[in-house]
Amino acid sequence: MRANFIFSEVWIGLRRNLTMTIAVVITVAVGMAMLGVGLMINAQVGMMKGYWDDKVEVSVFLCTKGSAMESCKGKEVSNAQKEALDTLIKGTPGVKEVFFEDQSAAYQNFQKLYATNKALVSTAKVEDMPQSFRVKVADPNNYKSVVQALQGQPGVSQVLDQAQLVGPFFEMLDKLAFYALAVAIILVLAAALLIGNTVRLSAFNRRRETGIMRLVGASNLYIQLPFVMEGVIAGLIGGVFAAVILIVTKVFLFEELGRYLGDATAQLGWNDVAQTITITMIIGVVICVLASFVTLRRYLRV
Structure with missing residues (x-):
């Protein structure tokens, strides 16, 4: 019964704040995708440098x-x-x-x-x-x-x-990775703010229900859990979209890059992509959970 109640509250919250939830999903997806691209570029540059150091x-x-x-x-x-x-x-x-x-x-x-x-x-x-x-x-x-x-x-x-010929290219890739990570950090902060606003609106809309739950002896964690779950679900959906973007980027960008600038040993592998996707999804969920808890502690009055 408790699980059914929590999931029903999560569904109600997501449905009431649909536009905000979509905005959170998109922001998380873009932010995590940029973060993943930055990590993949760093890994690719490291592989290429190792490959060309022996060839230069x-x-x-x-x-x-x-x-x-x-x-x-x-x-x-x-x-x-x-x-x-x-x-x-x-x-x-x-x-x-x-x-x-x-x-x-x-x-x-x-x-x-x-x-x-x-x-x-x-x-x-x-x-x-x-x-x-x-x-x-x-x-x-x-x-x-x-x-x-x-x-x-x-x-x-x-x-x-020959290092003078490939050096500027690697410097450009390093700068590209830095800018991708910088943009990703900005988008992650924007996602955290959006998640906070979504949870805040959801808590305000359901302030009467949460007040009743408090009166009947519900714990703070039990009251806050549906709101945190909303952020987690939005983060997971955004992470899935980010994973799709990273897979497409690997196929159409990094495979071509590796083909022109080195052999198979210099190409980014699928294991690296899977590791990057795992890292970005964990970061996305953690950010959503932290943003939800911080917002609830400040704005949820029960």
């Missing part, structure tokens, strides 16, 4: 005949200079591996990279490709010392660190 190299391009670079002075790198550079690179602290790429290998990589641009591939020749050393460093965050040691060496045209 320092490319030491060698001089070609007629090169416009001042350090080359129009001369091609000699065999003696290549041998000296190979010894210098291998002896540089922080260097993990060294690979030499000749013009033929560089041309094959160029053809693979620009396979869709047939006009560009047809105009390029093997002798147009620069020779280079591909250097892997032991610590991807400590590449500057390697770059400084190789810049300006005889026969070196240009030293390029």
